[in-house]
Amino acid sequence: MDRERTERPMEPGLVQSVDRAARILELLSEQPAMGVSEVSRELGVHRSTAFRLLATLEARNLVEQVDVRGDYRLGLGVLRMAGALTARSDLTRDAQACCDEMAGRLNETMNVSIFDADAAVTITQASGDQMIGVARQYVGQRVPLHATSTGKLLLAHAGLSEQQRVLTAPLERFTASTIVEPAQLAAELERVRERGWATAVAEWEEGTNAVAVPVRGAGGAVIAALSVTAPSYRLPESGFEDVVAALREGADDLGARSGYLRPESAAH
Amino acid sequence: MDRERTERPMEPGLVQSVDRAARILELLSEQPAMGVSEVSRELGVHRSTAFRLLATLEARNLVEQVDVRGDYRLGLGVLRMAGALTARSDLTRDAQACCDEMAGRLNETMNVSIFDADAAVTITQASGDQMIGVARQYVGQRVPLHATSTGKLLLAHAGLSEQQRVLTAPLERFTASTIVEPAQLAAELERVRERGWATAVAEWEEGTNAVAVPVRGAGGAVIAALSVTAPSYRLPESGFEDVVAALREGADDLGARSGYLRPESAAH
DNA sequence: CGCGAGTGTTGCTGATAGTGCAACAGTGTT
DNA sequence: AACACTGTTGCACTATCAGCAACACTCGCG
Structure with a gap:
């Protein structure tokens, strides 16, 4: 709880x-x-x-x-403080606009997250207008890298040392579906890199699914993740591919402005 | 400085x-x-x-x-923290949208401010795309009530006790034009109430003018101020009335959603 | 090359600053 | 009226934290 x-x-x-x-x-x-x-x-x-x-x-x-x-x-x-923080980068502002627009189109909760040390940080969030949705406010929240769609996507494209660190540390279990086996997680990350998007099927919160795609900045590096989160009955696994197409559009728009926030996010 | x-x-x-x-x-x-x-x-x-x-x-x-x-x-x-704070009220979010839209139309720096104790607090800001503009990031900044357009507007519609408090305390001087005489300020506030908008002509920063109009929520109470700030050569006193018309539109839009942030802002 | 002045960082130790205690003044419930 | 709460304030002790000094390191200058 x-x-x-x-x-x-x-x-x-x-x-x-x-x-x-x-x-x-x-x-x-x-x-x-x-x-x-x-x-x-x-x-x-x-x-x-x-x-x-x-x-x-x-x-x-x-x-x-x-x-x-x-x-x-x-x-x-x-x-x-928040004003000073967001003024430092265009990404936050652009991401907000992107989230808002996508939330209007998909009518579900949108997130943009970035990689930070040992977690994925949601820098922007917009909700659809459905009654049942993501209740919590996630902006600024640090969510685990191994149990969320944005986390897995960002981790898959992070430095090897970062991946090793997560894979060797104990993986906390949140639901019955949470991946806690390092080998299984490594395979999952490989799959994420191959197909170009990540999912989380009730791995972080019971009954909630999510899909994330990379936001690529100048040079092709992954600078953020754009994701949809929804109750599993509205976003079943069979519907993932459809959402990915829409997500890609938004992510490309956002990436095209090549905003950047933490150039040294991958380094340590 | x-x-x-x-x-x-x-x-x-x-x-x-x-x-x-x-x-x-x-x-x-x-x-x-x-x-x-x-x-x-x-x-x-x-x-x-x-x-x-x-x-x-x-x-x-x-x-x-x-x-x-x-x-x-x-x-x-x-x-x-910022996410949690803005999630508490719709005003911040709506104000941001309002500022963005108005900034696009007027191509100048827009602000939405609210009254808080002994200062006006900018809760939202959007800049035009001109090279010369308001350089500083003002979001969250506390600006004086007697030397800014938003401050004077909010003070003019604040409780009498608040007005008395400001009028009896010493009024700090920022520029040659800053109003530092209590009697003069009282008259100015009266004028603001009469004509329905407030100005600041180089009273806070040299060479910078501003115009503010009230944002009225449900019940007609003034819940915020919407203002435009620009170098004096782009926003001369002769042009104030034109801007006011545009500002009023935006402020009415914003007020119509009757967002509210601090119901007890006038109380102490 | 070596100097010097700058930086961020870390044990150590004394005294200051911050903690817990207890009591007060409220409010709402039993 | 007694009770169980709340937020708030003086007081006294001691744990805590600020200052010192030294370290490791980088930079710019001679």
Whole structure:
């Protein structure tokens, strides 16, 4: 159900209170609003500690209280950082337009993701207008490389060292269909490279399928992945090939503008 | 030139290291990348201190190094927060679309701003394709209420207590034309309410003019401001009325969707 | 080539800054 | 009215974090 419980004790050499503050921001990215007590319970600290952390974040506009003596939520200061971040590259902006357009055509949830260290990061998302769809907000979310269509696609075109690292580390299981055997994953990656697109059939979330195609920038390198996600009854395996054609169009449009975000994303 | 030097010693009861970390994020929102030493100088702390703060932020993906032993910049974790923030309201998304469309029509820099405590916050921005334009990225930026078109418009329609607060506090001067006399500002606000739009003629930045109109949501309340900003030679005072007509169209479109972001924005 | 000034990074140690405690002031429920 | 909550604030202790100094390294200059 909740798939992020990083209750690690924090590596030494880091600043404890800053780490806790950052975790608060993470929490507030998942839940729309939280009270002081709720935060303190989640962090495992005293209420007063959580309060002071929140008060500090509030002074810098990173969080705000919905009203006096009320819950806290993310503040508008976040916008400034987000603006500065997206201003750095055209890809984010172009990807948003691409997602919006494709979501209108396919009427399903679209994602554009990029490779980052040990995960695929969704940089853009647009939803179809169907009642049943992808509920969660995935923008900025780090999803595993071995259990999602975008993850597998990006990993298949990443550097060998990156692939080795994922293949040697234990593969976490999320559903009954999740690939957890390294050999099986290696074969899957090979197939992804051959046919030029990747899938995820209930491997990350039960009852949910996804298809991803590469976005190629100047020089032909894979700079991102464009994907569709939908309930399995609306996107069955038999329909994958049809979607791929549509996806390719969008991905080529996006790639043609050859936006780039992290030139060193493959390097380490 | 640099108009933000909040070298205040930090109020008691706040967590020092978290405050410093937040300031790092602010700095990285202004400059695209900074080294450890640069950050330490800016914060007035030792290099090792700045390093550990950055390392902690990096562990939570809020910043990242451009390469090993290199500068730091904002990380992709910021996207997650931004995604969660904008997902809370339709206004941000609709405003972006509105800005984009208007920027295409007027070929100038468009902004949508909302009222927040003691400043106007730009939640959306789109630029025309002219070479000379608004250089700075303003999204998430807090601009003064008395020296900008959006600020004056929002203030004119804010609660009386808010207006009183601004009128009694000292009005900072930014250019020769900045209104610093409370009585003069009060008269200006009255004029804004009468004619239904606000201007800023080189009051915030020399050689730059701006015009703002209200965005009215369900119930007729002013929920945001839509504005155009341009060099004074392209947007002279004589041309204001023409732009207003175009702005009104966009603002009405936007308001018709009656998005809402902060229902309690006027309360305190 | 070697110097010097710059960088990012890392143990160590003392004192400061931040934590937990307890108590207060509220609100809504029992 | 008692209770169980909430967010908030002074206080005192001690764990935490800032500063120092040294390291490894890169760059530019002589």
